[in-house]
Amino acid sequence: MALLRFIIGRIILLINFIFSPKAVKRDPQLQQKLDEKTANFSIYQLNACPFCVKVRRSAKRQNLNIEYRDIKKDNHLADLLQHGGKRTVPCLRIDNNDGTSKWMYESKDIVAYLDEIAQAA
Numbered sequence: 001m002a003l004l005r006f007i008i009g010r011i012i013l014l015i016n017f018i019f020s021p022k023a024v025k026r027d028p029q030l031q032q033k034l035d036e037k038t039a040n041f042s043i044y045q046l047n048a049c050p051f052c053v054k055v056r057r058s059a060k061r062q063n064l065n066i067e068y069r070d071i072k073k074d075n076h077l078a079d080l081l082q083h084g085g086k087r088t089v090p091c092l093r094i095d096n097n098d099g100t101s102k103w104m105y106e107s108k109d110i111v112a113y114l115d116e117i118a119q120a121a
Helices: 002-018 028-037 050-061 076-084 107-120
Strands: 041-045 067-070 091-095 101-104
Touching: 002 050, 028 107, 041 050, 041 076, 050 107, 067 076, 076 091, 076 101, 091 107, 101 107
Parallel strands: 041 067
Antiparallel strands: 041 091, 091 101
16 A cells, blocks of 8 residues: 555656646735745645645745645654644644744645635735
8 A cells, every 4th residue: 555655646746747837927026025924834744645736736826935844854743743733734834923823734725725815915
C-alpha cells in the first residue's frame, strides 16, 4: 500500500508540475496590500497530498504569498498537533494580531477563503 501511495503521489506531483497554473497579475500596490494581508498565513501540508496540491494551486493562481510548512520537516507536525489539535492536512493557520490563531482544515474551505481574500483586495 505504501508503494502504491508513493507512486500515485509522484504522478500527482508530475501532473501538477506540467500543468502548473499561472499567477494572476495585479497592480504592484494592490499586490503589496495582499501580501501584507497574507503575511500571517501558513499552510501545513504534505508535498504529494492531492488536497494540499489543490490548495497550493489555488494560492499560486491567486498569486498569494503564503508560507508552506511540510509536516515531515522541522517539527511542524508537533506544532500542528499542539496548536491545531489534528494531524489533518492541508491546514491553513491564520495568526491574528492579538496572539491567537485560527486553524482551517478543509481544502475546499481553504480555497474558498483564499479566493475571497484575493477578490477583496
